[in-house]
Amino acid sequence: MDKIVGDLQDYARPITPDREALSVSQLVDDVLKSIPHTDGANIVTDIPDLQMIADPTLMHRIFGNLILNAIQADA
Numbered sequence: 001m002d003k004i005v006g007d008l009q010d011y012a013r014p015i016t017p018d019r020e021a022l023s024v025s026q027l028v029d030d031v032l033k034s035i036p037h038t039d040g041a042n043i044v045t046d047i048p049d050l051q052m053i054a055d056p057t058l059m060h061r062i063f064g065n066l067i068l069n070a071i072q073a074d075a
Contacts, residue, residue: 024052025049
């Protein structure tokens with residue numbers, strides 16, 4: 001319930017993305033560390049050393065949602 005309310009509040013705010021150089025592999029590692037309840041999920045990553053310019057908070061949310069959706073779809 002808290003996540004839904006938080007997401008709705010986030011959508012109501014105007015977004016002004018920050019642009020920073022990010023390591024894709026580090027971003028994915030950080031997201032995987034922040035995801036709760038991955039017990040039983042076999043997560044394998046093989047990410048080359050790629051860099052991108054993006055908002056770190058927004059990209060964390062995007063990758064987090066994609067990974068959680070994949071875990072839930074596999075369950």
